[in-house]
Amino acid sequence: MSISTPLKTRRPARSLPSFDLPGPKRRPSWSMSKTVVNGVLLLATLYMLLPLLWLVTAAAKNTGDLLGGRTLTPDRWHLGQNLADLASTGHGIYFRWYLNSLLYAGVGAALCAFICVAAGYAFHVYGFPGKERLFGLVLLGVLVPTTALALPMYLLASKAGVVNTFWAVFLPSLVNPFGVYLARVFCGGYVPGEVLEAARVDGASELRTFWSIGLRMVMPGFVTIFLFQFTAIWNNFFLPLVMLSDTTLFPVSLGLYSWNTQTRAFPEYYPLVVTGSLLAIVPLVVAFIALQRFWKAGLTAGSVK
Amino acid sequence: MVAPAPQGVTSPAARPARPRRARRPQWAWRPRRARPGAPALLLLPFFVLFTVCTLIPIGNAVYLSLYREERSGLGFGGVERVFAGLGNYASALEDSAFRDGFLNLALYCLLYIPLMTGFSLLLALLLDSALARAKRFFQLALFLPHAVPGIIAALIWMYLYTPGVSPVIGALDAAGLQADVLGAPVPAVVNIALWEWTGYNLIIFFAALQAIPREVLEASVVDGAGPLRTALSIKVPLIRPSLAMVGLFTVIGSLQLFTEPMILHGAAPGVVTTWTPNMYAYTAAFERNDYGLAAAASVLLALAAAALSFLVTRFSGGRSTEAKGTEA
Numbered sequence: 001m002s003i004s005t006p007l008k009t010r011r012p013a014r015s016l017p018s019f020d021l022p023g024p025k026r027r028p029s030w031s032m033s034k035t036v037v038n039g040v041l042l043l044a045t046l047y048m049l050l051p052l053l054w055l056v057t058a059a060a061k062n063t064g065d066l067l068g069g070r071t072l073t074p075d076r077w078h079l080g081q082n083l084a085d086l087a088s089t090g091h092g093i094y095f096r097w098y099l100n101s102l103l104y105a106g107v108g109a110a111l112c113a114f115i116c117v118a119a120g121y122a123f124h125v126y127g128f129p130g131k132e133r134l135f136g137l138v139l140l141g142v143l144v145p146t147t148a149l150a151l152p153m154y155l156l157a158s159k160a161g162v163v164n165t166f167w168a169v170f171l172p173s174l175v176n177p178f179g180v181y182l183a184r185v186f187c188g189g190y191v192p193g194e195v196l197e198a199a200r201v202d203g204a205s206e207l208r209t210f211w212s213i214g215l216r217m218v219m220p221g222f223v224t225i226f227l228f229q230f231t232a233i234w235n236n237f238f239l240p241l242v243m244l245s246d247t248t249l250f251p252v253s254l255g256l257y258s259w260n261t262q263t264r265a266f267p268e269y270y271p272l273v274v275t276g277s278l279l280a281i282v283p284l285v286v287a288f289i290a291l292q293r294f295w296k297a298g299l300t301a302g303s304v305k
Numbered sequence: 306m307v308a309p310a311p312q313g314v315t316s317p318a319a320r321p322a323r324p325r326r327a328r329r330p331q332w333a334w335r336p337r338r339a340r341p342g343a344p345a346l347l348l349l350p351f352f353v354l355f356t357v358c359t360l361i362p363i364g365n366a367v368y369l370s371l372y373r374e375e376r377s378g379l380g381f382g383g384v385e386r387v388f389a390g391l392g393n394y395a396s397a398l399e400d401s402a403f404r405d406g407f408l409n410l411a412l413y414c415l416l417y418i419p420l421m422t423g424f425s426l427l428l429a430l431l432l433d434s435a436l437a438r439a440k441r442f443f444q445l446a447l448f449l450p451h452a453v454p455g456i457i458a459a460l461i462w463m464y465l466y467t468p469g470v471s472p473v474i475g476a477l478d479a480a481g482l483q484a485d486v487l488g489a490p491v492p493a494v495v496n497i498a499l500w501e502w503t504g505y506n507l508i509i510f511f512a513a514l515q516a517i518p519r520e521v522l523e524a525s526v527v528d529g530a531g532p533l534r535t536a537l538s539i540k541v542p543l544i545r546p547s548l549a550m551v552g553l554f555t556v557i558g559s560l561q562l563f564t565e566p567m568i569l570h571g572a573a574p575g576v577v578t579t580w581t582p583n584m585y586a587y588t589a590a591f592e593r594n595d596y597g598l599a600a601a602a603s604v605l606l607a608l609a610a611a612a613l614s615f616l617v618t619r620f621s622g623g624r625s626t627e628a629k630g631t632e633a
Contacts, residue, residue: 033532037436044428045446048504051461052449054472058464067470115350122347134348141359143553145610147561147583148603151590152362152369172358180351206343235454237564242587253456257568260460264571274464277457284452292445299505300512 052281059278063271082275094276096248097255101234101280104251108173109230113222116176120183120221121214125196135184141177150242157243168243169251173233179225182298186221187214224298227291231284252280366607369600370394393601402579403602407609409491410581414559417495422551425503429510430536444511447504455501459568462497467572487573490566490580497565502558506551513547514540552617560610563587582606 058066060079086094123135153172157163191214199209215222240254250258256276263269288295373389397403432443450458465471466486468478477484486493517540525539541548563583570576570584578592579585582602590599 034436034438037431037434038438041428041431041437041443041447044424044503045443048447048450048500051458051465051500052453054465055461115354118347119351122344126344128344138355141355143557143611143614144359144363145557145561145607147563148366148586148607148610149359149362151586151596151599151603152366153358154590155369155596156362156365171354175351175354175358177355177359207346210343210347231452235456237454237456242591253454256460257456260568261571273460277460281453281457284454285449288449288452289445292441295448296444296508296512299509300516 055274055278055281059271059275061271061274063268066270066274067267078271079275082271086272086275086279089272090247093247094252094255094272097250097252098279100249101251101253102283104169104173105230105233108170108233109226112174112176112179112229113226115174116179116183116225117187117215117218117222118210119180120185121187121191121210121218123180123184124187124191125193125214138177138180142181147238150239153239154242163243164245164249166249169236169240169249172239173229173236176225176229176232179229182225183218183221186218186224190218190221192217220294220297223291224294227287227294228298230287234284252276256280363607366600366603369596370604371597373597374595389597393597394605397585397598397601397605402577403582403585406579406582406585410560410562412491413494413498413562413581414556416491417498417559418552418555420495421499421502421506421555422548424499425505425507425551426510426541426548428503429507429514430540432507432511433514433540434532434536436532444508448508449504450500451502451505453501455564456568458501459497459565462493462500463568463572466493466569487569488575490569490573490575493569493573494562494565498559498562502555506555509547509551510544513544517543549618553614556613556617557610560606560613582609 059082060077062076062078062081065076065078119138123131149172154163154168157168162168195213195217196209199213204212234251235253236251237253237257240251241257244250244254247255247258256273259269259273259276263273370393371389371391372386373392375385375387428447431437432440437443453461465473468474474484474486521539521543522535525535530538561583562581566576566580566584570578570580578588583606586599586602586606589595589602
């Protein structure tokens with residue numbers, strides 16, 4: 001499948017012998033600058049990865065070793081114990097939060113991506129009066145600081161009686177103006193007009209054409225928007241903090257925060273917070289490693305245009 | 306910026322004779338007899354949600370910021386909503402805690418935005434140079450912190466800042482350096498944000514660098530430019546639209562600073578509950594129950610974001626946003 005082709009076509013033959021190497025006469029400095037370049041990259045990588053490595057080792061420590069800053073050795077391995085504690089604390093509330101997060105982020109991101117692709121497809125395919133003005137409104141929506149909306153949204157939700165419910169967190173997470181923008185860019189790259197015209201000639205209705213042709217063709221864009229929205233919802237902290245007080249509705253982020261505020265009084269929560277944090281980043285790390293070409297395509301489409 | 310890529314895929318070279326007027330496919334303009342309702346139906350879900358979750362809250366925030374709630378009698382008579390004009394704005398701006406919050410935020414932005422942009426641009430240029438090895442590995446490894454939720458990133462770094470827990474502080478101690486990171490909240494928060502966002506923006510820059518046409522770079526080499534010269538005089542100017550976009554999103558994101566200081570609050574004595582304007586609004590709403598004041602603070606913050614993003618697009622290559630609107 002040539003998913004990333006459309007966004008890559010601009011620099012073909014990247015693998016040819018590199019042209020920006022100095023000529024032979026500068027050969028002596030060549031290996032040194034190569035060492036410097038890769039050395040700097042390696043240092044940056046260490047800065048990025050070592051905190052994650054610390055999290056992995058810290059998750060296997062008990063309270064005393066964690067707070068005492070003792071090095072992890074095999075005889076101090078408590079990962080199993082920490083996981084068992086995680087499962088038993090508050091009748092397994094942590095895994096309840098985990099499921100909530102999966103629900104908010106999984107279902108929310110899928111629906112959001114679908115809504116964005118539908119709108120982006122309509123913007124790409126159809127001409128109608130006021131179209132560019134409407135699209136300008138979408139672009140303005142990208143600029144709105146979302147946290148500034150959380151409070152008025154809370155007040156509206158409390159008037160509507162949906163504060164402290166699933167919907168209060170779920171509905172706002174379906175809106176992503178930047179996703180509509182990305183979807184329009186992706187439709188420009190993946191949905192050729194000729195194909196749609198052919199479907200029309202064959203008598204397919206407009207919606208049918210969208211559903212069975214447009215959506216299929218722009219699937220890579222769909223996955224990209226899904227991935228970014230999944231991350232955004234999984235990481236969202238402010239909105240649930242404002243909207244929810246019922247702990248059984250918490251997503252993982254808010255749950256870990258509430259545990260963290262208790263660590264002062266109850267130090268035994270420290271390993272729970274650390275181990276819980278490690279478990280909470282696993283799905284995202286796996287998704288980003290598995291779906292590399294999608295997020296790279298997404299960031300390319302968003303910026304190069 | 307003109308981006309030929311998607312076209313390159315969708316419009317095969319099989320029809321070169323047709324004049325390529327606009328970027329827009331020509332059939333899009335053909336009057337459509339079939340179901341005028343279809344585009345409306347496709348656009349409807351987004352715009353309904355956009356109205357409910359963005360436009361109405363904005364209107365509501367502005368409305369709330371103009372009113373004050375007053376308790377009549379001894380608090381038994383319920384609350385009454387009184388028009389306050391710009392009173393809430395005045396009391397927010399007169400509150401030194403709110404101004405301090407903006408000051409902290411300004412310091413944070415002055416430190417974070419240049420550092421992050423410079424860092425990610427430098428790394429992207431290094432990664433784009435012919436000297437770099439294992440590019441795929443570096444891309445993934447450098448991007449990975451972005452997959453970590455902000456709250457967890459803040460938690461990790463809070464532990465790494467805490468003396469006794471942190472191996473970093475321990476090592477510095479052993480080397481005779483007394484590092485009191487938690488005593489300096491602004492750099493502490495900047496570091497967390499750098500860790501979270503450098504890799505993300507690096508990938509944006511790297512993607513833009515990879516899209517620079519090869520001939521341009523070859524020409525500069527033929528003209529005798531060295532790698533450094535090529536990077537500064539050719540590559541960086543050519544990815545200006547990406548720089549503008551990253552600048553824009555970074556400004557909007559930075560102004561909303563909330564999660565990281567919220568986690569450090571408690572661990573770092575300097576981080577009070579009103580440490581950023583966003584924290585101020587949150588505290589005003591949920592601890593003081595003063596919704597008018599909170600709304601006014603939110604509106605002021607949004608206005609600051611609007612003003613700054615206007616400046617960014619104006620001065621760092623406004624072409625990119627223009628292109629977004631007209632071409633995409």
